[in-house]
Amino acid sequence: MIIYMLCLVLFSIGLYCVLRKRNIIKIIIGIGIMEYAVNLFFILIGYVEGGRSPIYEHGQTMMKMVDPLAQVIVLTSIVLGLSVTLLLVSIAIKIYEKYGTFDITKINRLKG
Amino acid sequence: MIEMYILLIFMITAAIIAVAAKDLLSSVVAIGAVGIGLAMAFLVLKAPDLAIMQLVVEILSLIILVRATTRKDLPFNISGRWVFNTLATILFAVVFLVSAYASLKFMPDLGSPLMRVSKVYLSEGLVRTGAMNIVAAINLNYRALDTLGEATMLFAAIIGVLAVARKIGRKG
Amino acid sequence: MNKSPFRYDRGMTLIVKTVTRFTLGFILIYGIYIAMTGHESPGGGFAGGVIVALSFVHIMLAFGKEVALKRLRSNLIRLIISLGALVFLFIVIASFAGRCVPINLFFARDISCHIFNNAVIIPICEMIIVGAGLFAIFVALVLLSKSDKEFE
Numbered sequence: 001m002i003i004y005m006l007c008l009v010l011f012s013i014g015l016y017c018v019l020r021k022r023n024i025i026k027i028i029i030g031i032g033i034m035e036y037a038v039n040l041f042f043i044l045i046g047y048v049e050g051g052r053s054p055i056y057e058h059g060q061t062m063m064k065m066v067d068p069l070a071q072v073i074v075l076t077s078i079v080l081g082l083s084v085t086l087l088l089v090s091i092a093i094k095i096y097e098k099y100g101t102f103d104i105t106k107i108n109r110l111k112g
Numbered sequence: 113m114i115e116m117y118i119l120l121i122f123m124i125t126a127a128i129i130a131v132a133a134k135d136l137l138s139s140v141v142a143i144g145a146v147g148i149g150l151a152m153a154f155l156v157l158k159a160p161d162l163a164i165m166q167l168v169v170e171i172l173s174l175i176i177l178v179r180a181t182t183r184k185d186l187p188f189n190i191s192g193r194w195v196f197n198t199l200a201t202i203l204f205a206v207v208f209l210v211s212a213y214a215s216l217k218f219m220p221d222l223g224s225p226l227m228r229v230s231k232v233y234l235s236e237g238l239v240r241t242g243a244m245n246i247v248a249a250i251n252l253n254y255r256a257l258d259t260l261g262e263a264t265m266l267f268a269a270i271i272g273v274l275a276v277a278r279k280i281g282r283k284g
Numbered sequence: 285m286n287k288s289p290f291r292y293d294r295g296m297t298l299i300v301k302t303v304t305r306f307t308l309g310f311i312l313i314y315g316i317y318i319a320m321t322g323h324e325s326p327g328g329g330f331a332g333g334v335i336v337a338l339s340f341v342h343i344m345l346a347f348g349k350e351v352a353l354k355r356l357r358s359n360l361i362r363l364i365i366s367l368g369a370l371v372f373l374f375i376v377i378a379s380f381a382g383r384c385v386p387i388n389l390f391f392a393r394d395i396s397c398h399i400f401n402n403a404v405i406i407p408i409c410e411m412i413i414v415g416a417g418l419f420a421i422f423v424a425l426v427l428l429s430k431s432d433k434e435f436e
Binding site for chain 2 (some may be wrong): 318322323324325326327328330331334335338339345365367373401406407410413414417418419421422424425426427
């Protein structure tokens, strides 16, 4: 229970960063922290006490395994997080090239 | 689970440093520390596939973020309604945490999940697919269309980056 | 490409270049190994593909942009990505249309017949897509930030 709550505290740190900061790179970092927290929460849900990793071996003795389905879903989620980060970084570089700043309150000109 | 407490406290500290640092390069390095801590947490929680994946992806995104932020620093400025904005954001986070605490009481405890679907995969996966790694068996056999969608998503991101980063069509 | 005045276009120091020459092949082969043995040990196609992309990024950071792009042209990268994606799409759609369930056509009835098994084909396709695609993204971002410096 305390581990779940610490994981959600990590999520809320990312939420604070996204809502409060003005720098675009800081906002991308906040989105990354939220994504890490959600991935960790999925794996914590699927953890089995005293289990082993879901890979069979010849002559194994410990038969209890952790949940493989949560690991598959998180595997997809990491890929999507990488894609989103790359797209956001390229758009941020383009914004810097056009406006000369990363501050989101200064980006208010339509053209120029 | 004492090592999970240590890793989580390390990750929270690094995340606070990443949020609060005034230098962009320092905060990018701090989020790299968060990612490495997450890879170690995956290793503790018996998920070696995810540990490899997270480590490699973290290195790549760290290189690209450092490449994006070199010599483009910005002074930290505060103006206008600072108290109200910060209080509203913290209130929102507190409401989120309290409601999450109220709903976490109805979930199974840590270490004893339900695993209603995964029992079938664990009992039949080795015989039906011939793969020793059950994660690869689910990812490539039972849920192959899911993997196709994942590759499509990455492909769409590649097309988007190449379209944003092109130089044709800009004058002057 | 015109003569660029920036220092990182000529690459890093001699130590970095020598170490890169030694370790490059090992990184590439390790990526292919991770991708090929994903069905019996930890790993998989995506992680192998990212390691392959990181080896090309390694060349580019150590030797500069021109040397890396001389080995791998931009049109060639796009051709490789498209071929990998088409093969992957063909496998999944064919198995879906053939037997209505993706596990039926390609799962190993006989463990010894691995040649057309999706424990081998799909990880290789995924490795090709991911490796070439991420390197293409890195090249695009580097070219973009370089033009941005000339713009200022």
